[in-house]
Amino acid sequence: MTGRPRLPHLLVAAFAMSSAPPAFCFELPANLPARTKGLWIIDQTGSISDGETTFDIQKIWNICLDEKADRALHELEVREQEASVAALNETCKEPRPAFSGNVLSWRMHCAGPSPIEDKIGKTDVRNTTTFVSGDETRSKTIIINRDNLIQGRGRFQVDMKRIGTCEGGLLPGDMTLMHWRVNGEETLKARQSRNVHEEIASHKAFTASRLGR
Numbered sequence: 001m002t003g004r005p006r007l008p009h010l011l012v013a014a015f016a017m018s019s020a021p022p023a024f025c026f027e028l029p030a031n032l033p034a035r036t037k038g039l040w041i042i043d044q045t046g047s048i049s050d051g052e053t054t055f056d057i058q059k060i061w062n063i064c065l066d067e068k069a070d071r072a073l074h075e076l077e078v079r080e081q082e083a084s085v086a087a088l089n090e091t092c093k094e095p096r097p098a099f100s101g102n103v104l105s106w107r108m109h110c111a112g113p114s115p116i117e118d119k120i121g122k123t124d125v126r127n128t129t130t131f132v133s134g135d136e137t138r139s140k141t142i143i144i145n146r147d148n149l150i151q152g153r154g155r156f157q158v159d160m161k162r163i164g165t166c167e168g169g170l171l172p173g174d175m176t177l178m179h180w181r182v183n184g185e186e187t188l189k190a191r192q193s194r195n196v197h198e199e200i201a202s203h204k205a206f207t208a209s210r211l212g213r
Helices: 007-015 067-086 197-210
Strands: 038-049 055-067 098-099 105-114 120-133 135-145 151-164 172-180 193-195
Touching: 055 067, 067 105, 067 120, 067 135, 098 172, 193 197
Parallel strands: none
Antiparallel strands: 038 055, 038 151, 055 172, 098 105, 105 120, 120 135, 135 151, 172 193
């Protein structure tokens, strides 16, 4: 998100969306409703700035959800952010998600040795997800990096809507990256297939390897 060493890592954190022990135990509130089973479209938009340069980004995914994959998708957001700051040698405190009214919210604090001089880098991540209905959610994420010399900021919005049933052999958890645009230009050469559970495992493994766990 931020200056020269940070901006690429914010790109990973925001839109990157192995077996290793989890960096922490992620627990969702027991009263959190599940999004309706079926095929969903995920429209991620946002901007990343280091104070001098700004990137506008959009990613569009299709994902097949059941209750297990839905809860995993919430965890994936945390694991992506955790892996991003692990690349900067920052360790995160366990977020404590809360659900009130129709809003899921969590906040994560991270800190570690800064790659710039002998400083402590700090990252603060805040996320809210509003359940408009069983077929629609809207999320906002704000990420702030500070290393005492450079401050970076990322602001992202994710709109999700159910568009039908899972067909064509799609299984719960299967994801397809349809578009990836940076400053309005398409960067995706071809559609990419992923799986939400495999993505979580990959981020956990990366975090563990960077932090020596």
